[in-house]
Every structure is written in structure tokens, then in C-alpha cells.
Amino acid sequence: MFEAENPSDLTERFTKALLAMGGSLLPETEDPLSEIQMRLGAVRESCSTVPEIRGSRDVQSYAHPAALAGIDIAVIRAAFAVAETGSLCLTDRLLGINGLGYLPQHLIVLLDPKDILPNLHYAYRRPEWLAQNYAVLQTGPSATADIEGVLIHGAQGVRSLTVAMHESKPLS
């Protein structure tokens, strides 16, 4: 579907597209999880829905989505990614509460490089679209250029989106 037979450069293409849309990549380190944990330690309120990281509050402890606005950093895992556009797929199952994708100030997203697909034609063959009630392709942080075309981040949603490449553990 408009793609080479066995593409080997998906991570590279995804990264390039992600950066072009204003996303960031966690700098290469031996231990990305420690790096992330350290960032969470430096802020007042954090929330993680991945087993590998601990936040200051559990997502289920939020009674109403509105309360999520107080979170400085949220850590979630992506279901898959798309190299063509630099997009990450987040679903209600992985978010816990849907609002966790927008209300926190900053997002860190764990992505298993094996889950990077070549383009949107492949993306729309995934099971998530029929299995979940809510799924979003997020491509970089929130942005608007509505005033004289000047680009501004964090117009309504998150101010920054950082991707950390990390294999997902198989569900036991």
C-alpha cells in the first residue's frame, strides 16, 4: 500500500516526522526509564499509566476529568505509531481517562519501535479502531497559527510531547 516491501528505516522516518511536527525525542540514554522518573521527581504533580513508571497520583484517583488539569507531566504508552506523519495512537484503554491526553501540561509517551507502521493505510488496518470507543492519532503537541500565522504551542492541549523509545513488556 504505497510502501516498499520490507522497510528498515521506520524509526528514522518516524523520528524525522515527529520532530517536524513539534514533538521531541527523549535523548539517547542507557536507562530512559530513570531519566523519565527523574523528570517526574522534579515536578509537583505527575501521573503515569504505564507499569514501568510511578507518578505522584494514580489516574483512577481523579474523580472528574477537570482535575487532570493540575498534572504537570503525564506518562502513557502509545498503541502504535505512524512513520509517514510522526503520529502516535493513544486509546481510552491506555489513557485510563481520555482527558489525560490533553489536560496535563506535558506528555511523555513510551513507544515500542516494533509498533511503528509505515503509513496511514497500514494504520487504519489496526484493530484499535473497532475495539476502542476513543482513539486519537496525536502528532506533536497542541498548536495553533490562527493569529497572523504565528505558530503557538499549548493553545488548548499539552504544551510539549516527548517520545521515549522503549519496548513494551508482553502482558503476563
Add this chain to the structure above:
Amino acid sequence: MSEGNGARDSKMLHPELGDANGQGGAKLQHAEGASKNLQSRRREAQPSGAVIRGDRPVDQSEAANRFMAAPEHAKIHDERLWDLREKRDRQMHGIPEWEELRTLASEIKEHALTRLDHYLELFERNALANGIQLHWAKDAAEHNQIVLGIVRRHDAKRLIKSKSMLTEECGFREFMQTEGVEIIETDLGERIQQLDDEAPSHVVVPAVHKLRGDVAQVFAKTLGSDEDNDDPAYLAERQREATRPLILSAGIGMTGANFLVAESGGVVVCTNEGNADLSANIPPVHIVSAGIEKVIPRLDDLAVFIRLLSRSALGSPITQYTSHFRGPRLGGEMHVVLVDNGRSTRLGMEKFWTSLKCIRCGACMNTCPVFRRSGGLSYGATYAGPIGMIINPTFDPHKYSRLPFSSTLNGSCTNVCPVKINIHEQIAAWRQVMSETHEMPMMKKAMMAAAGRLLAQPALYRVAIAAADSALKHLPRFAVYNRLNSWGRQRELPAPPAETFHAWYKRNRGARK
């Protein structure tokens, strides 16, 4: 998919606007940010849109002239939209299968539209099975009543919404205001327009006709911000601060829909701010308003449209948020209101039904030389520019009878349309309709009749052209460029040839005839 370098090397239409190639240190450089560095240099009164007098035909030219008479506004508008066109082209050149995608998109839409009943019923079955409450609205009034009913049942006082041209079409905000329900637009451009009590001027960038100084004035009046601070980042932050608490406490959230997928019973909404997700996921009730023409058969088809939409609209590969909703979230409610409002009638129009393929990308507006210089408000209708010219007459053929004449028929719109609507041909077809139904103004009718007589007499025509060429060669400038010559108002007339082709042919080849 590199974007930066192309922008820096391209020429400006209005170089005096400043440095297209230099970028301020703090400027964000990606996707939308790889745009030309424009900045309005001075404050200037914002020209208002077309004068609306009841049902009398809207005079687009009059409003366009006023827009062009505000040079700072006109130049920024022209430059900004042409920049979007150029970014779209750069995306297109990066996708070898672009034309194939356009053909696919056009064929998928035509297939779906010619089986609209089947796909709408399939969509309904799947949506209902997943817990969505579905409503059918024959027209704008019914749509508004249905939504009001849901609002009342939940005793909600405030509704937040993301951008929806359909709700503009239905006069939704005005209606809800009279019913005492507060509506908050969450898209920044729409919010600016709402606070200014003005309609959006473009389907994708609603406030593109405003300079930063205009926005500063609106926010100073309505949000209490500093009138002299027109820095876009400052203004956006003021808006975010003022709107955030309203979003978090709203009882109902409303979105439009870019696509309805029959296979999954799901709704797709594309935004860059994520405001559709905010509107849909924070309040306990989510209402979707969608025109019936938005339905497409399968998820596979969705891929084609998502690949084309943002590239055509803004020259970025995809919108920052592409959201898919197919059921209420835990403890919440989801409604979808399907609206006809003249669409099924339009489906029966032999020459105009393909206008229903439109995916509201705005590419036609960005490329149209008339739109770029007139501003969207000059059309006096919900939909402006080329697509507006062929849709609006179906809502009110008398009120919009003059719109199809605001075109040079250059066909650029047709070239950029991702779903291959033959826009300029439909504009020409509407002119025919207008003249047949006596909707043409007297002056134009007289001119057309005179031109017809001249063109029907070859010898007379040749004399007239030779005389015109001679006049151009010999008359002083003031005699050529004056109030009678409207064509020459903003451009130079072409240099006249030494002799007409006919004369040349007669001289060189005529003897053999």
C-alpha cells in the same frame, strides 16, 4: 518530509511585508511554523464584511473593494493564504501517489453519495449498536431544536464546542443565545470571531482576515487584556487562561465531524489544537453535528482522506489531533445529529451534486486570487470562496445570485481540490442558471448583449480589436487607466502587439487563400 528550506527560499508576493527568509530566534520552525515570517507593520481599521440587506443580492465586489482599500490587511491575507498554497504544493511533491489519491478520494465520495441511503443506514446500525444516540434533522431549525432538547434534559447552562461549519450554517450560536444557553467556541480563531460578534471568514483559519492588532483590540474589550500588546503568544495565552475554566465546568461538549465511517459507526474530527478532544472528553455529554454527506464506507477509505486533508488545507502531513469517537465513554453520553438542510436536494442537481464531495479543506480558498484579495467575509455567506460560490446559491439563489460572477474562471480551485470537484465549471454553470432565471443585474445583461452582438460579426470585431490595440499604443496613461477601466485598477494591461494576428496572416499567407 522536509519543509523548512523550501519556505525560506520562496519569494513573497508582497516583499515589503518583510523578511520571509529570516526567522526570529524564538520562532517555532516546524509544520505550521515553517511558514513565511509575516508581521503586520502598522495598525489599521479592520474592513468589515459584505453588507447584508435582508434577502437582497449580496454585493461581493463592494465588500472586496473595501478590503483591498485596507492595504495592510489585504497584503497579509494574500501572503498568508498563498503561503498555505505553497506549503500544500511542497507536500504534494513529496507524495508520488498524490494524483492517485485524489482520484481515489473523488471516486470513494461519488460512490458513497450515490448510495447515500445505504451508507447512512449502515452507519446508524453500527452507531446504535455501540451506544450512540442518533438523531435525524431535516433542516437547520430541527437541528437546533434537537440539540436544545438534549441541553435542557441535562439542565446544562454552558456548552463548549469545537469548529463546525454546519453549526454556522444552522445559525446555532444565535439560536442558543436566544434560549439562554452560553456557547463557548474552543478553537482560537472561532473564539476570536465569536468575541468580535463576526462570522468566521475561512473554513480552516476562521480569523485569517484579522491582523494581530485587531485581535488585541477584541481581547482588550472582552477579556481585559492589554490593548497595546499584540504579540500572538501573549494573546493566545490570555485566551487559554480565560477559556480553560469555562471548558472544565461545561455541562455539554459539542463537535462537528470531518468524516462519518459507516463500517465502524464512528465519527472522525481533525483539529490542531486538540479542542475537539477537550470538548468531547471533559463534559459528561458529547454531541456531534454532521451533514449527511460526510459519510464514507470504510476505515480503509479514511486513510485516503486523512492523507489528503491537512496537506491540502495547511500543508502539514496531518492535523496534530485526529480523533475517532465511536461510543460514549464510561458514565458518559454520546449523541450524533445527522443534518440534511438541503443536501439531499442538492444531490438531485445534475450539474452541482458533486459539490457534496467537499471535505472542507479550504484549498480552493487559499489558491483563489479573488478570495485572497477580497477576504472571506466579502461573500456574505457561511461558505466563502470558490466552494461557497457553488454551494450558497442552493440555499438562496436570489441572495447569492451575484456570487458566481466574482470569479475569473481560472480553474486553480479545480486543480487543488483533493476530491476533484470541477468547481470552476460549476461556477460557470451557475452563471447560466442565473441568466436563465433572470437573476442577472441589468448592467451585466446589457454588457453581455452588446458583447454578443460584436462577437457575432467578424468584420466589426476585427475593426474593434485593431482600434483597441492602436489606442493602447498611442493613448496617454491617464486616458487608459481611469475609473472606466476597472480591469486596469490593480494591474498593467498587456503590451499591445504590432499588428493583429489576422492582419499578419493576411499579409503573409492570405494571398494563397
